[in-house]
Amino acid sequence: MDNTDKHRAGRNKTVTISDIELSMFGERLVTLSDGRCVQVEDIIDRTLHGDMTELLPRLPATFADLIFIDPPYNLTRNFNGMKFRSSSEEEYIAYLRFWFPKVVACLKPNGSLYICGDWRSTSALQTVMRENLTVINRITWQREKGRGALRNWKNAMEDIWFGVNNEKEYYFNTDAVKQKRRVIAPYRKDGAPKDWITSDNGKYRLTYPSNLWDDISIPYWSMPENTDHPTQKPEKLLAKLILASCPPDGIVFDPFLGSGTTSVVAKKLGRHYIGIETSELYCCLAEKRLAQADSDKTIQGYTDGVFWERNTANLQRYNTKKR
Numbered sequence: 001m002d003n004t005d006k007h008r009a010g011r012n013k014t015v016t017i018s019d020i021e022l023s024m025f026g027e028r029l030v031t032l033s034d035g036r037c038v039q040v041e042d043i044i045d046r047t048l049h050g051d052m053t054e055l056l057p058r059l060p061a062t063f064a065d066l067i068f069i070d071p072p073y074n075l076t077r078n079f080n081g082m083k084f085r086s087s088s089e090e091e092y093i094a095y096l097r098f099w100f101p102k103v104v105a106c107l108k109p110n111g112s113l114y115i116c117g118d119w120r121s122t123s124a125l126q127t128v129m130r131e132n133l134t135v136i137n138r139i140t141w142q143r144e145k146g147r148g149a150l151r152n153w154k155n156a157m158e159d160i161w162f163g164v165n166n167e168k169e170y171y172f173n174t175d176a177v178k179q180k181r182r183v184i185a186p187y188r189k190d191g192a193p194k195d196w197i198t199s200d201n202g203k204y205r206l207t208y209p210s211n212l213w214d215d216i217s218i219p220y221w222s223m224p225e226n227t228d229h230p231t232q233k234p235e236k237l238l239a240k241l242i243l244a245s246c247p248p249d250g251i252v253f254d255p256f257l258g259s260g261t262t263s264v265v266a267k268k269l270g271r272h273y274i275g276i277e278t279s280e281l282y283c284c285l286a287e288k289r290l291a292q293a294d295s296d297k298t299i300q301g302y303t304d305g306v307f308w309e310r311n312t313a314n315l316q317r318y319n320t321k322k323r
């Protein structure tokens with residue numbers, strides 16, 4: 001199980017777990033092995049190790065301000081021994097229907113829920129979300145990376161469906177998720193810049209975020225957030241959702257926690273978190289990343305309170321040095 005053994009290049013920053021760390025971080029996990037029901041105080045800021053379908057009925061109702069769901073997509077994949085098999089759309093919908101209402105039961109009346117999928121599973125996600133919540137939007141994330149195909153377009157996108165319990169009352173802070181973009185054609189009105197500012201290294205505009213996200217890369221080996229989890233989400237993606245849809249000090253819940261991205265970003269941004277994951281190795285990776293977040297709150301691509309476009313690391317460093 002020790003995943004430190006792989007040979008890795010010198011600049012490789014992938015987070016790994018030694019056998020010693022596995023037992024050390026393993027002690028921090030909550031297992032609920034005694035079959036009891038719990039209160040929020042028992043599980044806040046913790047990682048629950050187990051099967052979410054078994055644990056969900058033992059959690060309190062309506063505790064989460066924000067729920068992020070990144071389930072196995074309708075693809076054959078091995079999550080550290082947990083094998084998920086692709087099936088027909090009907091079977092995948094039945095799989096979602098089995099647990100989705102139980103997850104929704106954890107959402108506050110004014111809370112928000114996001115669920116991810118690829119083009120194959122997206123209509124199933126929409127179907128099941130509509131049965132349980134009001135759909136507010138569908139975000140498409142252009143991931144950049146995708147496997148080339150000889151007889152098809154390569155897949156380089158994912159959808160994130162956004163739903164709420166109450167469309168008249170839900171938390172949404174658009175100012176917290178504005179994007180810093182370079183201005184290509186600076187427009188002036190009466191000689192003064194119209195909605196843009198000049199800094200030493202260019203002209204910029206803070207823009208309202210849209211539902212097409214093209215500024216986020218998949219974690220890769222030279223990024224400190226990277227792990228060996230096969231479908232890890234980027235911290236920047238979670239940062240947008242959490243800042244927009246969870247008030248400071250609120251609770252973010254992720255029932256398919258994987259390598260811990262949701263909990264780690266919640267912690268970095270001053271929110272509480274609760275996560276469930278079936279693989280002990282991934283739970284321990286989450287705990288290691290949470291421990292690292294005690295001393296390092298940086299989120300790649302989110303600096304000075306704004307989201308930057310892709311490939312602007314030099315500009316971000318420049319701006320940070322100038323301050």
Ligand SMILES: C[S@@+](CC[C@H](N)C(=O)[O-])C[C@H]1O[C@@H](n2cnc3c(N)ncnc32)[C@H](O)[C@@H]1O
Nearest residue numbers: 051052070079232233256257258259261277278
């Ligand atoms: C798509 S991945 C989530 C990745 C995560 N967002 C991250 O950034 O690392 C789905 C995760 O759900 C876990 N999983 C699948 N079925 C589960 C279940 N019934 N209960 C708990 N976890 C489960 C898998 O082990 C896998 O790590």
